[in-house]
Amino acid sequence: MKRFFHMCWNNARKTTCITLGLLSCLALFSFWSVANAEEQETSSLAPAAVQRFAEQQAVALGSVDTKAHWKNADLDFYPLGPGTHSWLVQAEFEGKPIGYMIITATEQGQMMLSEYGHGEQSPYNNELLGQALDRQHVNLEALLAGGGELHLGYTLPLLAYWKVEQPNHPALYIDATNGDVLPSEFLNLLEADSKQTSVSITDLSTTPSLLVDPLHLRPVFNPADNLLWITSKPVAADRAKDVIQHGENQEIVFSAGDRNVVYGGPLPVSGYQLWHTDQVAESILYVALGGKSSIQRFVPLSTLQQDGHFYIVNP
Incomplete structure (x- = not known):
């Protein structure tokens, strides 16, 4: 279990699980196990080139503010669909979140820092997700138990979203940053275009300072x-x-x-x-x-x- 859900997982182990909105820690753990089981079979959720690129960006961010501890941060990676052209990178120092990055592979195979943020916030807000699901009368635990899935999605230029797949129902898309329900027709087109784009990451032996x-x-x-x-x-x-x-x-x-x-x-x-x-x-x-x-x-x-x-x- 990666640090993105450490609060929930650690509290669950202590049998004092804290509820985030209407999302129980058990549901969050189930989500990560179900939605990303295939990726977690490997020791890493991002290619080595992506990890090296992220480390370089973290060192650069740390060079301007040593108190933020970017240089010594632990970086955890989460693939973002569709097509896994982007990765969410959560940065922590001594168990506390200090920032995030989203790294994207361009059509030319080059990596870019699509966005980043400082502090404890993340574009993927679990509490907003819980509130949005509640408004849509969707119970996450029941959804997962019934064969549904929950995925983290990202499309350029700036859309971070949750994709909720319910058996025998159209997919539900939720803006991860504000909890708004997104138009499914629009997202279906974006995802279709993204899945058709094949990206081969170029691992440069030398990188600019x-x-x-x-x-x-x-x-x-x-x-x-x-x-x-x-x-x-x-x-x-x-x-x-x-x-x-x-x-x-x-x-x-x-x-x-x-x-x-x-x-x-x-x-x-x-x-x-x-x-x-x-x-x-x-x-x-x-x-x-x-x-x-x-x-x-x-x-x-x-x-x-x-x-x-x-x-x-x-x-």
């Missing part, structure tokens, strides 16, 4: 509290980086329009962090989204600009 700047955080807010940003023009793509880095006194919203369902958005920009490599002259800007009513997630600016725009909230 990584340098990460300190975190720059901004006050968090709720975009719904002031909807005037909807009437403003989006920030020009070539100005977005400058606005995010230097607009300290401005509230900035990221919105992907019709694709907000993939982001759980619109979302507030709550900070940023710059990454540098010795092979790329230009730095990579990771934008922090959320942090007030949702988990704060650091995502590459280039990823966000593929689907959405940034808006400055008018006073």
Whole structure:
């Protein structure tokens, strides 16, 4: 049993299992055993190349904040469907969660840090899952006992979700970060496209050196509290980086329009962090989204600009 469920498993062994929402620890343990039994037959849930890549990112994150203990963290890996092109990496130090990463293999076989976060939060929130299942009148223990399955899913650019498969029923998709039920037609198409994509990971013998700047955080807010940003023009793509880095006194919203369902958005920009490599002259800007009513997630600016725009909230 990996650390992602250590709280539940350890408490179950002590016969003092804590209930997370409507999810009992027994149900969570059953889920991980059933949904990932095939992967757990091996000693690792990620290829060696993915593990090495994750270790490099953790060292880079640890170089800027030694108190966060990224350099000495224990990393646990969880394959994310469909097609296992991504992995959730939970980082812990001395038994306490310190952050997470999601690593994705691109169609070209290269690995990328799709997103990451600091602290105890994870994109896959068990309590929100329990609440969502309760609203849908689904009992997890009964589901698993009856041959149902529960899977962790992830699709670019930013959608972390649970897939609930019930015998003789259509699959149920739940946004892992907020508990919302997602449109099944949309997810079915995304999964079909992902399963058709074959990825062969390229294990490079030499990797670029990584340098990460300190975190720059901004006050968090709720975009719904002031909807005037909807009437403003989006920030020009070539100005977005400058606005995010230097607009300290401005509230900035990221919105992907019709694709907000993939982001759980619109979302507030709550900070940023710059990454540098010795092979790329230009730095990579990771934008922090959320942090007030949702988990704060650091995502590459280039990823966000593929689907959405940034808006400055008018006073």
